[in-house]
Amino acid sequence: MSIEYPVRSVGIVGFPGVEILDITGPTEVFSFTNLYFQRRGCTQTTVYPLTLLAEEAGQLATLSGIRIVAEKSFRTAEDHFDTLLIPGGDLGKVLSNSDLLDWVKSVAPKVRRIVSVCTGAFILADCGLLDGRRATTHWNHCREFSRTYPKITVEPDRIFIKDGNVVTSGGITSGIDLALALVEDDWGQEVALHVARYLVVFLKRPGGQSQFSHYLALEASTRPDLRDLQVWIMQHPDRDLRVEALAERMAMSPRNFARLFISETGLTPAKFVEMVRIDTARHLLSATMLDIDGIADKSGFKDPERMRRAFLRQLGVNPSDYRKRFGRSDGAVLAGVPDPEIERGPYRSVAQTEYERKGRLMDH
């Protein structure tokens, strides 16, 4: 049995100094989607053929020094791409490379959609593709971005932004969320959720639960009431969030509530609550001078010892070590603190927090 599915070719634009994770994050999402359809025996072909393009075919040194290989030169690429993906990285030589910019400009009207990850938004902006649109980029470059391109409405506090057929995303982790959103647009929520779950398994890092995709935690919920509950939990981590209490809030039996929560979000209620509390505590540790006891109280752990155990379990460090590494109490990290103008609310998404951590590490 073979069912025909539309093939959506993805072209990725590489250049020397590209951030490799901006490429591999989204491509993993696409390739697992390919695998999803192949495993179901529905098609022999891949639904997302992936092509890495560069000025010249051949080796390309990425930002980290690791080399990747571009399949062909964009000068000679005749494929019709459904989606064009522009990653970020060191743009010093790219923004003065008129050949690459000219090519992006010429091909943009021919593709169904064009997307960027991280500072890749600067390339789109330079091509004039974002004029009059809303967009986002790496939080640390937002000020520079809006100064350089005043015609663009910059929204720093976003994982990704869709405006027409142009989609921009914040950073490394958000590139994965962006790709998942594209998969959802193309194939529906069920497929995207399957892929997201696969990725969690394969991309699970020492951060444990805390590394779960923003998409997986929130967007995957079909039922609006459950989504609302998740948002409410994030806004009130210090409340009584036991299964019993949450079930009552939802006017359901504990058994049924827990069962539904798992099927909708992929997480058990207690796991989700702990994840939110850890993220809240992480934010308070890195962005405020509040003492550990106060943070334990505000984040809902109440007992600092309980918070310490949860940190060791999920992150591998205790709260005070976490603060020493990422907090403001150590003046040395002030360079990595976001501009006041893009300061965020009481809760930041996992992806955003993780991205910020990465950003700070890079500033050292």
Next chain:
DNA sequence: AGCGTGCGCCGCCATT
């Protein structure tokens, strides 16, 4: 460091 205890989770079955 260790241990009793309560909570969260799940399998299973009854009910609607």
Next chain:
DNA sequence: CAAATGGCGGCGCACG
């Protein structure tokens, strides 16, 4: 009969 819901008991784990 299928599907959704609720209750019960046991097991593992985190808490205190």
